[in-house]
Amino acid sequence: MPNRGLLKSSQTQRKPPLTDFVLDEFLPYRLTILATRLSEQFAERYRAKFGISVPEWRLVAHLSQAEKVSIREVYQRVAMDKSKTSRAAARLEKAGYVNKRTNPADRRLVELSLTAKGHAMSAEIGRMGIAFQGELLIGLEPEDREKFHSMIETMLKENP
Amino acid sequence: MPNRGLLKSSQTQRKPPLTDFVLDEFLPYRLTILATRLSEQFAERYRAKFGISVPEWRLVAHLSQAEKVSIREVYQRVAMDKSKTSRAAARLEKAGYVNKRTNPADRRLVELSLTAKGHAMSAEIGRMGIAFQGELLIGLEPEDREKFHSMIETMLKENP
DNA sequence: TTGACATTGTTGCATTTGCAACGATATATG
Protein backbone atom coordinates (compact mmCIF):
# COMPACT_ATOMS: atom_id res chain seq x y z
CA MET A 1 0.00 0.00 0.00
CA PRO A 2 1.52 3.31 -0.99
CA ASN A 3 2.15 5.79 1.75
CA ARG A 4 0.51 8.99 0.68
CA GLY A 5 1.88 11.12 3.40
CA LEU A 6 -0.82 10.65 5.96
CA LEU A 7 0.09 7.30 7.44
CA LYS A 8 2.67 7.07 10.15
CA SER A 9 5.23 4.33 9.73
CA SER A 10 4.40 1.60 12.19
CA GLN A 11 7.46 1.97 14.38
CA THR A 12 6.39 5.42 15.51
CA GLN A 13 3.00 4.23 16.70
CA ARG A 14 2.69 3.22 20.34
CA LYS A 15 -0.75 1.61 20.14
CA PRO A 16 -2.89 0.26 17.36
CA PRO A 17 -4.44 3.44 16.00
CA LEU A 18 -8.12 4.10 16.24
CA THR A 19 -8.09 4.99 12.58
CA ASP A 20 -5.66 5.40 9.71
CA PHE A 21 -6.19 9.11 9.86
CA VAL A 22 -3.37 10.98 11.59
CA LEU A 23 -4.43 14.45 12.57
CA ASP A 24 -0.92 15.76 13.06
CA GLU A 25 -0.14 15.09 9.43
CA PHE A 26 -3.32 16.53 8.03
CA LEU A 27 -2.48 19.66 6.13
CA PRO A 28 -5.67 21.73 6.36
CA TYR A 29 -5.46 21.32 10.10
CA ARG A 30 -1.75 22.00 10.56
CA LEU A 31 -1.73 24.91 8.17
CA THR A 32 -4.69 26.49 9.88
CA ILE A 33 -2.99 26.34 13.25
CA LEU A 34 0.28 27.70 11.90
CA ALA A 35 -1.41 30.44 9.89
CA THR A 36 -3.56 31.46 12.83
CA ARG A 37 -0.60 31.72 15.17
CA LEU A 38 1.57 33.65 12.75
CA SER A 39 -1.22 36.01 11.76
CA GLU A 40 -2.12 36.60 15.37
CA GLN A 41 1.46 37.18 16.48
CA PHE A 42 2.07 39.65 13.75
CA ALA A 43 -1.28 41.29 14.31
CA GLU A 44 -0.33 42.02 17.92
CA ARG A 45 2.55 44.09 16.69
CA TYR A 46 0.70 46.32 14.27
CA ARG A 47 -2.42 46.51 16.39
CA ALA A 48 -0.36 47.85 19.26
CA LYS A 49 1.16 50.47 17.00
CA PHE A 50 -1.66 51.51 14.69
CA GLY A 51 -4.86 50.09 16.09
CA ILE A 52 -5.92 48.33 12.90
CA SER A 53 -7.42 44.86 12.65
CA VAL A 54 -6.42 41.89 10.54
CA PRO A 55 -8.89 42.55 7.70
CA GLU A 56 -7.77 46.16 7.65
CA TRP A 57 -4.12 45.20 7.38
CA ARG A 58 -4.95 42.81 4.57
CA LEU A 59 -6.45 45.61 2.59
CA VAL A 60 -3.57 47.97 3.32
CA ALA A 61 -1.13 45.24 2.36
CA HIS A 62 -2.75 45.08 -1.05
CA LEU A 63 -2.57 48.79 -1.43
CA SER A 64 1.13 48.60 -0.66
CA GLN A 65 1.55 46.51 -3.80
CA ALA A 66 -0.67 48.44 -6.19
CA GLU A 67 -1.53 52.11 -6.32
CA LYS A 68 -5.24 51.70 -6.82
CA VAL A 69 -7.50 48.74 -6.28
CA SER A 70 -11.22 48.10 -6.21
CA ILE A 71 -13.03 46.29 -3.43
CA ARG A 72 -13.53 43.30 -5.68
CA GLU A 73 -9.87 43.03 -6.57
CA VAL A 74 -9.09 42.83 -2.90
CA TYR A 75 -11.61 40.27 -1.79
CA GLN A 76 -11.17 37.99 -4.77
CA ARG A 77 -7.51 37.68 -4.09
CA VAL A 78 -7.52 37.42 -0.32
CA ALA A 79 -10.37 35.06 0.40
CA MET A 80 -12.16 37.73 2.41
CA ASP A 81 -15.89 38.18 2.18
CA LYS A 82 -17.17 41.07 0.11
CA SER A 83 -18.81 42.78 3.05
CA LYS A 84 -15.78 42.26 5.26
CA THR A 85 -13.68 44.05 2.68
CA SER A 86 -16.20 46.81 2.23
CA ARG A 87 -16.34 47.42 5.96
CA ALA A 88 -12.58 47.33 6.35
CA ALA A 89 -12.36 50.00 3.65
CA ALA A 90 -14.96 52.12 5.41
CA ARG A 91 -13.09 51.95 8.72
CA LEU A 92 -9.76 52.72 7.09
CA GLU A 93 -11.24 55.71 5.35
CA LYS A 94 -12.69 56.98 8.60
CA ALA A 95 -9.31 56.56 10.28
CA GLY A 96 -7.67 58.56 7.50
CA TYR A 97 -5.55 55.78 6.04
CA VAL A 98 -7.25 55.36 2.66
CA ASN A 99 -9.17 57.38 0.11
CA LYS A 100 -12.29 56.08 -1.55
CA ARG A 101 -13.60 57.52 -4.77
CA THR A 102 -15.78 56.10 -7.48
CA ASN A 103 -13.86 55.08 -10.55
CA PRO A 104 -14.87 57.54 -13.28
CA ALA A 105 -14.36 54.98 -16.04
CA ASP A 106 -16.74 52.52 -14.40
CA ARG A 107 -18.89 54.11 -11.79
CA ARG A 108 -19.75 50.78 -10.18
CA LEU A 109 -16.18 50.45 -8.99
CA VAL A 110 -14.64 52.02 -5.94
CA GLU A 111 -11.09 53.19 -6.28
CA LEU A 112 -9.12 52.69 -3.11
CA SER A 113 -5.77 54.33 -2.52
CA LEU A 114 -3.53 55.15 0.43
CA THR A 115 -3.40 58.59 1.96
CA ALA A 116 -0.04 60.02 3.05
CA LYS A 117 -0.80 58.76 6.52
CA GLY A 118 -1.69 55.40 5.03
CA HIS A 119 1.55 55.21 3.11
CA ALA A 120 3.52 55.94 6.24
CA MET A 121 1.73 53.21 8.14
CA SER A 122 2.05 50.76 5.27
CA ALA A 123 5.78 51.37 5.01
CA GLU A 124 6.24 50.85 8.72
CA ILE A 125 4.21 47.65 8.84
CA GLY A 126 6.12 46.49 5.77
CA ARG A 127 9.38 46.88 7.68
CA MET A 128 7.86 45.08 10.63
CA GLY A 129 6.80 42.29 8.30
CA ILE A 130 10.27 41.88 6.87
CA ALA A 131 11.64 41.66 10.39
CA PHE A 132 8.95 39.22 11.46
CA GLN A 133 9.59 36.95 8.52
CA GLY A 134 13.30 37.10 9.21
CA GLU A 135 12.75 35.81 12.71
CA LEU A 136 10.36 33.21 11.41
CA LEU A 137 12.64 31.69 8.81
CA ILE A 138 15.70 31.63 11.01
CA GLY A 139 15.05 27.99 11.86
CA LEU A 140 15.04 26.91 8.22
CA GLU A 141 17.99 26.33 5.93
CA PRO A 142 18.21 29.10 3.33
CA GLU A 143 17.56 26.73 0.43
CA ASP A 144 14.55 25.33 2.28
CA ARG A 145 12.98 28.76 2.46
CA GLU A 146 12.66 29.02 -1.29
CA LYS A 147 11.42 25.49 -1.44
CA PHE A 148 8.76 26.27 1.11
CA HIS A 149 7.55 29.25 -0.87
CA SER A 150 7.38 27.28 -4.08
CA MET A 151 5.44 24.44 -2.47
CA ILE A 152 2.90 26.89 -1.11
CA GLU A 153 2.72 28.46 -4.53
CA THR A 154 2.08 25.08 -6.11
CA MET A 155 -0.76 24.27 -3.76
CA LEU A 156 -2.30 27.69 -4.13
CA LYS A 157 -2.34 27.27 -7.89
CA GLU A 158 -3.92 23.85 -7.62
CA ASN A 159 -6.63 25.14 -5.31
CA PRO A 160 -7.97 28.37 -6.73
CA MET B 1 22.60 43.05 2.04
CA PRO B 2 21.47 39.55 2.89
CA ASN B 3 18.31 38.34 1.25
CA ARG B 4 16.08 37.10 4.03
CA GLY B 5 13.48 35.58 1.82
CA LEU B 6 11.21 38.55 1.50
CA LEU B 7 13.01 40.64 -1.08
CA LYS B 8 12.63 39.89 -4.73
CA SER B 9 15.85 39.87 -6.68
CA SER B 10 15.96 42.96 -8.84
CA GLN B 11 15.69 41.23 -12.20
CA THR B 12 12.20 39.97 -11.40
CA GLN B 13 10.87 43.44 -10.66
CA ARG B 14 9.14 45.29 -13.45
CA LYS B 15 8.90 48.65 -11.77
CA PRO B 16 10.60 50.30 -8.86
CA PRO B 17 8.65 48.85 -5.95
CA LEU B 18 6.60 51.03 -3.69
CA THR B 19 8.22 49.30 -0.74
CA ASP B 20 10.64 46.49 -0.03
CA PHE B 21 7.77 44.48 1.34
CA VAL B 22 6.50 41.81 -1.07
CA LEU B 23 3.08 40.59 -0.09
CA ASP B 24 3.24 37.45 -2.19
CA GLU B 25 6.22 36.24 -0.22
CA PHE B 26 4.86 37.07 3.19
CA LEU B 27 4.16 33.86 5.03
CA PRO B 28 1.39 34.80 7.45
CA TYR B 29 -0.55 36.06 4.47
CA ARG B 30 0.12 33.20 2.07
CA LEU B 31 -0.43 30.56 4.70
CA THR B 32 -3.71 32.10 5.76
CA ILE B 33 -5.01 32.06 2.22
CA LEU B 34 -3.90 28.50 1.62
CA ALA B 35 -5.21 27.26 4.95
CA THR B 36 -8.54 29.00 4.44
CA ARG B 37 -9.02 27.51 1.02
CA LEU B 38 -8.08 23.98 2.02
CA SER B 39 -10.16 24.08 5.18
CA GLU B 40 -13.12 25.42 3.27
CA GLN B 41 -12.83 22.92 0.46
CA PHE B 42 -12.64 20.03 2.84
CA ALA B 43 -15.41 21.47 4.99
CA GLU B 44 -17.74 21.44 2.00
CA ARG B 45 -17.34 17.71 1.77
CA TYR B 46 -18.10 16.79 5.34
CA ARG B 47 -20.74 19.47 5.77
CA ALA B 48 -22.63 18.06 2.83
CA LYS B 49 -22.49 14.59 4.33
CA PHE B 50 -22.85 15.15 8.07
CA GLY B 51 -23.95 18.72 8.58
CA ILE B 52 -21.18 19.62 11.01
CA SER B 53 -19.19 22.86 11.06
CA VAL B 54 -15.45 23.44 11.07
CA PRO B 55 -15.12 23.83 14.86
CA GLU B 56 -17.16 20.67 15.31
CA TRP B 57 -14.95 18.72 12.96
CA ARG B 58 -11.89 19.99 14.79
CA LEU B 59 -13.18 18.57 18.01
CA VAL B 60 -14.16 15.26 16.44
CA ALA B 61 -10.76 15.08 14.79
CA HIS B 62 -9.17 15.25 18.23
CA LEU B 63 -11.44 12.57 19.53
CA SER B 64 -10.38 10.38 16.64
CA GLN B 65 -6.85 10.48 18.03
CA ALA B 66 -7.57 10.00 21.73
CA GLU B 67 -10.37 8.15 23.47
CA LYS B 68 -11.19 10.82 25.99
CA VAL B 69 -10.32 14.48 26.09
CA SER B 70 -11.35 17.48 28.12
CA ILE B 71 -12.48 20.78 26.66
CA ARG B 72 -9.23 22.36 27.70
CA GLU B 73 -7.08 19.74 26.01
CA VAL B 74 -8.90 20.48 22.81
CA TYR B 75 -8.75 24.23 22.76
CA GLN B 76 -5.19 24.46 23.98
CA ARG B 77 -3.99 22.35 21.14
CA VAL B 78 -6.10 23.70 18.32
CA ALA B 79 -6.00 27.44 18.82
CA MET B 80 -9.75 27.55 19.28
CA ASP B 81 -11.34 29.76 21.87
CA LYS B 82 -12.58 28.13 25.05
CA SER B 83 -16.20 29.08 24.43
CA LYS B 84 -16.02 28.01 20.80
CA THR B 85 -14.90 24.60 21.91
CA SER B 86 -17.51 24.38 24.62
CA ARG B 87 -20.24 25.27 22.17
CA ALA B 88 -18.99 22.83 19.56
CA ALA B 89 -19.13 20.10 22.21
CA ALA B 90 -22.66 21.05 23.16
CA ARG B 91 -23.84 20.92 19.57
CA LEU B 92 -22.13 17.60 18.93
CA GLU B 93 -23.73 16.11 22.01
CA LYS B 94 -27.13 17.32 20.93
CA ALA B 95 -26.58 15.78 17.51
CA GLY B 96 -25.64 12.48 19.13
CA TYR B 97 -22.00 12.38 18.05
CA VAL B 98 -20.30 12.77 21.42
CA ASN B 99 -20.88 11.97 25.07
CA LYS B 100 -20.15 14.49 27.79
CA ARG B 101 -19.67 13.44 31.41
CA THR B 102 -17.88 15.06 34.27
CA ASN B 103 -14.57 13.46 35.05
CA PRO B 104 -15.02 11.70 38.42
CA ALA B 105 -11.37 12.17 39.35
CA ASP B 106 -11.58 15.93 38.86
CA ARG B 107 -15.10 17.17 38.72
CA ARG B 108 -14.11 20.43 37.09
CA LEU B 109 -13.21 18.55 33.92
CA VAL B 110 -15.56 17.40 31.22
CA GLU B 111 -14.79 14.08 29.64
CA LEU B 112 -15.62 14.02 25.96
CA SER B 113 -15.85 10.81 23.97
CA LEU B 114 -17.37 9.66 20.71
CA THR B 115 -20.64 7.77 20.55
CA ALA B 116 -21.01 4.87 18.14
CA LYS B 117 -22.57 7.31 15.69
CA GLY B 118 -19.65 9.65 16.29
CA HIS B 119 -17.11 6.93 15.63
CA ALA B 120 -18.78 6.06 12.37
CA MET B 121 -18.73 9.68 11.27
CA SER B 122 -15.17 10.16 12.41
CA ALA B 123 -14.00 7.11 10.50
CA GLU B 124 -15.74 8.26 7.36
CA ILE B 125 -14.36 11.80 7.53
CA GLY B 126 -10.95 10.31 8.25
CA ARG B 127 -11.15 8.38 4.99
CA MET B 128 -12.29 11.51 3.21
CA GLY B 129 -9.32 13.35 4.72
CA ILE B 130 -6.84 10.78 3.49
CA ALA B 131 -8.33 11.04 0.02
CA PHE B 132 -8.31 14.83 0.15
CA GLN B 133 -4.71 14.97 1.20
CA GLY B 134 -3.80 12.51 -1.51
CA GLU B 135 -5.26 14.83 -4.14
CA LEU B 136 -3.58 17.76 -2.51
CA LEU B 137 -0.07 16.38 -2.50
CA ILE B 138 -0.20 14.98 -5.98
CA GLY B 139 1.58 18.05 -7.32
CA LEU B 140 4.54 17.63 -5.00
CA GLU B 141 7.46 15.27 -5.28
CA PRO B 142 7.21 12.52 -2.66
CA GLU B 143 10.36 13.62 -0.85
CA ASP B 144 9.07 17.18 -0.82
CA ARG B 145 5.98 16.11 1.04
CA GLU B 146 7.97 14.99 4.04
CA LYS B 147 10.06 18.10 3.84
CA PHE B 148 6.94 20.23 3.85
CA HIS B 149 5.63 18.52 6.95
CA SER B 150 8.89 18.94 8.79
CA MET B 151 9.13 22.63 7.92
CA ILE B 152 5.64 23.21 9.24
CA GLU B 153 6.58 21.26 12.33
CA THR B 154 9.65 23.43 12.83
CA MET B 155 7.70 26.65 12.61
CA LEU B 156 4.96 25.37 14.87
CA LYS B 157 7.54 24.51 17.49
CA GLU B 158 9.15 27.92 17.20
CA ASN B 159 5.80 29.67 17.57
CA PRO B 160 3.93 28.07 20.44
C1' DT C 1 -32.90 52.88 -28.14
C1' DT C 2 -34.91 49.75 -25.17
C1' DG C 3 -35.17 46.07 -22.11
C1' DA C 4 -33.10 41.95 -20.16
C1' DC C 5 -29.22 40.55 -17.78
C1' DA C 6 -24.65 40.99 -15.27
C1' DT C 7 -21.53 43.23 -12.02
C1' DT C 8 -20.17 46.07 -8.02
C1' DG C 9 -20.43 47.62 -3.44
C1' DT C 10 -23.41 48.48 0.67
C1' DT C 11 -26.59 47.23 4.15
C1' DG C 12 -30.02 44.53 7.10
C1' DC C 13 -30.25 40.62 9.64
C1' DA C 14 -29.33 36.31 11.79
C1' DT C 15 -25.44 33.64 13.29
C1' DT C 16 -20.91 33.14 15.12
C1' DT C 17 -17.31 34.72 17.71
C1' DG C 18 -14.29 36.48 21.50
C1' DC C 19 -14.00 38.35 25.94
C1' DA C 20 -15.06 38.81 30.61
C1' DA C 21 -17.62 37.39 34.52
C1' DC C 22 -19.28 33.68 36.92
C1' DG C 23 -20.22 29.21 39.64
C1' DA C 24 -18.28 24.97 40.75
C1' DT C 25 -14.47 22.43 41.99
C1' DA C 26 -9.71 21.68 43.32
C1' DT C 27 -5.24 23.02 45.50
C1' DA C 28 -2.22 25.54 48.49
C1' DT C 29 -1.25 28.12 52.60
C1' DG C 30 -1.77 29.51 57.10
Next chain:
DNA sequence: CATATATCGTTGCAAATGCAACAATGTCAA
Protein backbone atom coordinates in the same frame (compact mmCIF):
# COMPACT_ATOMS: atom_id res chain seq x y z
C1' DC D 1 -9.59 23.01 59.41
C1' DA D 2 -10.43 27.53 57.23
C1' DT D 3 -9.41 30.64 53.83
C1' DA D 4 -7.27 32.35 49.85
C1' DT D 5 -6.04 31.25 45.23
C1' DA D 6 -6.19 28.71 40.85
C1' DT D 7 -8.45 25.99 37.25
C1' DC D 8 -12.29 24.46 34.32
C1' DG D 9 -16.28 24.99 31.63
C1' DT D 10 -20.51 27.81 30.69
C1' DT D 11 -22.95 31.90 29.65
C1' DG D 12 -24.20 36.95 28.76
C1' DC D 13 -23.18 40.39 25.86
C1' DA D 14 -21.10 43.23 22.45
C1' DA D 15 -18.61 42.98 18.21
C1' DA D 16 -17.50 40.63 13.98
C1' DT D 17 -18.99 37.80 10.38
C1' DG D 18 -21.46 35.68 6.33
C1' DC D 19 -25.34 35.64 3.50
C1' DA D 20 -28.89 37.48 0.86
C1' DA D 21 -31.25 41.36 -0.89
C1' DC D 22 -30.74 45.59 -2.91
C1' DA D 23 -29.65 50.02 -5.61
C1' DA D 24 -26.69 51.78 -8.94
C1' DT D 25 -24.28 51.15 -12.95
C1' DG D 26 -22.71 48.79 -17.00
C1' DT D 27 -23.19 45.45 -21.12
C1' DC D 28 -25.37 43.11 -24.68
C1' DA D 29 -28.71 41.90 -28.07
C1' DA D 30 -32.92 42.68 -30.37
